[in-house]
Amino acid sequence: MTADIHTLAGAYALHALDDDERVLFEAHLAECPACDQEVRELEATAARLGGLLRELPPPDLKDRVLAQIDATRQLPPPGPPAPPLSVPLTSVALPTTPPAPATSPSPVVPVASRTSERLLRLLAPAAAVIAIAVVGLGVMVVNLNVRMGELEPGISDTSPGEASVAALLGAHDLDIVTVGEAPQPSDAGADRSGASARVMVSPSLGAAVFLAAGMDPAPHEHAYSLWLVHTDGQLTPVALFDVDPDGTVTQHVEADLSTVEALGVTVEPEQGSLQPSTEPVMLVSLTD
Amino acid sequence: MHAPRPRLTAVDGGADVVPVDEQLLLEVARGDREAFAALYERFAATVFGVVRRTLRDPSQSEEVAQEVFVELWRQAARFDPERGRASTWILTLAHRRAVDRVRTEQSRRDRTDKVAAREHRREHDEVAETVELRLEHQQVRAALDVLTPLQREAVELAYYRGFTYREVAEQLGAPLGTIKTRMRDGLIRMRDALGVAG
Incomplete structure (x- = not known):
């Protein structure tokens, strides 16, 4: 800044x-x-x-x-935030209808076959104790970088998003993890339990792309938050986003990914949270 | 601008009186429906006025005003009297929602009436019916009068029409950076003229 x-x-x-x-x-x-x-x-x-x-x-x-x-239903006072996450360990909820988070839990739909129990356990204590500064982490979401170029003349005006996809596809250590069915951009079926996500990640480039399909829009005045789950239990928020009108999501992440073992998505107030305040709606494990 | 100003405001009946709105809002936060109804009565005209001025379309304005009050109910516990007055909290919420709606509408059909934006219409200002309101009008108008023309135009286009500063810059044919700083400097001048405390 x-x-x-x-x-x-x-x-x-x-x-x-x-x-x-x-x-x-x-x-x-x-x-x-x-x-x-x-x-x-x-x-x-x-x-x-x-x-x-x-x-x-x-x-x-x-x-x-x-x-x-x-x-x-009224929101509770802000206060001791982030009730510990207590998701049934092999099930990850997808919001099939946008509810008020933290007041009416979404129906739970199994989605992430590669999600490990350990991960979810990891997410819970981390959420309770770790306060994360949103900026100054050396993490910047690329779609924000585009605007930053206008805020701070001097930053390149090429689209880092496009560049990173091309670079990713050529990376020697490219890993692609898919949960649910492969994302179908035009999947507009009524059955939203078909939500799916794909993560392309290259630790050597420090870049990842998170793609999802079949997601519902974030609830009113809320946004989805994308988190990096580190092996030491730390959580790093990297993006606030809503789904595109066709239910798809594309988020570019540039960060040190060497210690990241999963990407998680939670529903948060639209201004974002320093730590997850709701149960993850999606969790993509990068480790087997 | 340096004349002593009465410590009166349009909506809370005077700062020296028990802060009614703050009290009501805290009661609403505890789920008090009667307090909510009372708060509705006190803010209906202002909330609707803000929304209507920004959106102009009457039926959309009703929808958004309804959303604003429901949000006020839903989020009341987030109001922190240490951080500002109830009227600020409520009007900020109302303006935010109105602006969000304008932008949604705008993305659907890029606004065709940019020229109309230059009009500074006053017809929605209800005639001040109380002494307090009349004083408030005088104070705010006087505070607007201390702004430079560009500051004033930037502030008014953003607040009353829901324009982003980019749009304001486009409208006024001024550089982005200039508009950004004019908005801030303009509000700071108004703040000082009004004696606003956070």
């Missing part, structure tokens, strides 16, 4: 950032108390602009709202 990123505080408070930049800036806020304070003040200022706009809604709106809240 450059000092320049501070100047995004105004655009952020006005909700005038693109999604990618917003994710970046929020990661920055988590580690910059000065910006956090400034954003709070500027949000309060922007809200004053909104306070001028008064228009009475139709009277029946209130009844509709009240009826809907009766059917809406």
Whole structure:
């Protein structure tokens, strides 16, 4: 991050950032108390602009709202976060319908045949104890890098995503792991238990591509978070994403993968989490 | 700008009174439906006003205003009075949702009415019906008046129309970096003029 990123505080408070930049800036806020304070003040200022706009809604709106809240479960206070993950060890849940995470567990569908029990056990204590800084990890998701090029003139404007796929395909240590049926981009079948994922990974390049198909959109105001699961139990968040309209996902990861033994996907609040707060919906083991 | 300002605001009935909205929101966080209904009454016009100004389409505005209140119910426990006022939290949520909807709509059919964006329409501003509201209007307008024209335009296009700063830059034919800093400098000037504390 450059000092320049501070100047995004105004655009952020006005909700005038693109999604990618917003994710970046929020990661920055988590580690910059000065910006956090400034954003709070500027949000309060922007809200004053909104306070001028008064228009009475139709009277029946209130009844509709009240009826809907009766059917809406409230989120728990943030607090001791991340209840320990307790997934049945050989089953990994896929959200067949987007639920409110942490309130109504998704139906559990076995998906990852190569998922080891050890891995899931690993994920649980790690989630409980490890606080992970989102930035400064030497990990950058490529699709964010594209925007970074605009944020910080000087970074190359080639698309690292395309470059990494080509390089990956030629890597001597390319490993391809598929769970579920091979991803079919146009798989729009009603039976979403057919979700699948494929990971192409090359430790020597420090690059991986995560592909998935048949996934449901992330629940409202939530996003999927992609994690690297390290052999020592550490979890590194590498991307926040939603599925494309056809149910597919493509995420490029550039990171030190030498100690990574799995990639996991959880549902998180849309601004992301420092550690998984829900059970993994997908887990792809890179080891046998 | 340096005249003493009454410590009154549009929505919470005055800062020296018990902070009603904060209290209500904390009760909503505990699942209090009556508190929610009361909070609805206090914020319905403002939330709908923000959403309607940003989206303009009346039926979409109703949908989004409904979403905003349901989210307010759902996320109430996330409100932290240490980090800001209830009105800020609620209006930030409302604006965020309205902007999200604008962008969704926009990706579907790239907005064709960019020219209309240049109009600074006022007709949705309800006439201030109380002394407090009238004072609030005066204060905010006065704070907007301390901005340079470019700062003001950048802030207004973003807030009232849901434009990204890229879109604002395009609209105004100014470099991205300029718009970024104008938005921040503009809000900072307004903050100082309004005496806003975080």
